[in-house]
Amino acid sequence: MKRILIGAGLCLASTPALAQEHEAMEGFRAEALVGYDRIDLSIDEEADADGNTDDIYYGGAIGYDIVTNGFLLGVEGEIGTSGHDAEEPYFDVIDGQEVNGTISLSDGLNWYVGGRIGTVAFDRTLFYAKAGYASTTLDLDLEGTVDGEPGSADIDINFGGIRLGAGVEQSFGRAYGKLEYRYTSYSDGHVDYDGTSVDIGDELDGIDLERHQIVAGVGFRF
Template identity: 35%
Template structure:
C-alpha cells in the first residue's frame, strides 16, 4: 500500500511540475491587446522654412486608443507584429487663426499604425524593445476661429520608430512605457464635397510618450 501511495504521489508531482513551469513562463509570447494613454505633440519638421516667423508652431494634447499584436518569445529575444488605432485631443489654439505649421487651424484626428518590434529580455519579467512601421493620420480642419470641425481634412502618410520597456505583471497582464517619433512626408486633402487633391510633400514631426496596460492571451 505504501509503495502504491508513493508511486501515485511521484506521478502527480511529475505531471504538476511542467504545468507549474508553464504558468510561470508564458510571458512575452502570443496575442495581446492593450489600452494606450499618453502625451502627443505634432509640429513643423526640421526642414520647414516658410519665412512667416511661426516655423515652431505645434499642437499638443492627450493621446488615447487601443493596440493589438502578436509576439514570439525566442528565449532571450522577442519579435512581433502590432497595430494601433489612436485619437488625440491636440488642436490649434483659437487665439491665432493664421497659419499653423503649414496646415492652418486643425485638430489631430485618428491615427492608424502597423509595424513590427524586436527586443531583448533584460530580466525574466522585463522586455526592452525597439519598433518601427507605417503610420497614417488625419488632421481635421477647424472652421475659422472656432472649435467646430469641418468635413475637410488632411491625410498624412509617414513612418514611425520608437523604443520602450514592457514589464510583465503576471502571466497574462503587462504594462509598457514607450517613446515614439513619427515623420510624415506625404499628404493629400479630402474636401467636404468629396473631391481629393493629388499627393504633395510635407515635413511634419510627431512625438509621443505613452503608457499602456494590456492583456496577453
C-alpha cells in the same frame, strides 16, 4: 565533479521556469494607451515659420508576439487620437466676395502598423525597439458666411510617415504594463474634400511635420 553536476542540475531545473516566463510573453495581446503627445511643425527658411503644440494622446492597440532564443518578435496595430485642437476667426475678400467666419482644426484618427523586436531580461522584463508606418488625419472645419450667405466646409488632411520607437514592458502573468517613446516623421499626404482626394506630397518638401510621444500602456495576453 559534484559542483559541475549540481550546476548542470540547476540549469536543467530552471529551463521549465524560463519557458513558462517566455510563454507568458507570447501570443495575441490587446492594450490601452495614454500619454504625452507633442506635434512640431516647421516651414522652410523662406517662410521662416515654426510652432508646436502639446496635449494628451489616448488609444488602443492589438498585436501578436513570439519569443525565440531569448528574443521577442512581434507585429502590432494601433488606433488613437489626441486633444489637439485650435480655432481662429477668419475674414478675407476672395474673388470679390467677403468671407467671414471661423476656422477650426482638430486631431482626428491616428493609426499605426508595424513590428517590434526585443530582448527578455530579468524577471519577465522586455526591452524593445519598434518601427512601422503611421498616419494621422487633421479635421479642418470652416463655418461662416460668403457675402452674407451661410456656408461651411469639412476638409480632411491626411499625413503619413515612418515611426520609430523604443520601450520597456513588464509582464505580470498574462497582464503587462509598458512605457515607450516614439518619434514619427510625416513625409506624404493628401487632402479629401467633397469626394475628391488631392495628393500634397510635393507641398510637404519644405515642411517638417514631426510627432514625439511618451505613452504608458496596460494590456492582457490571450
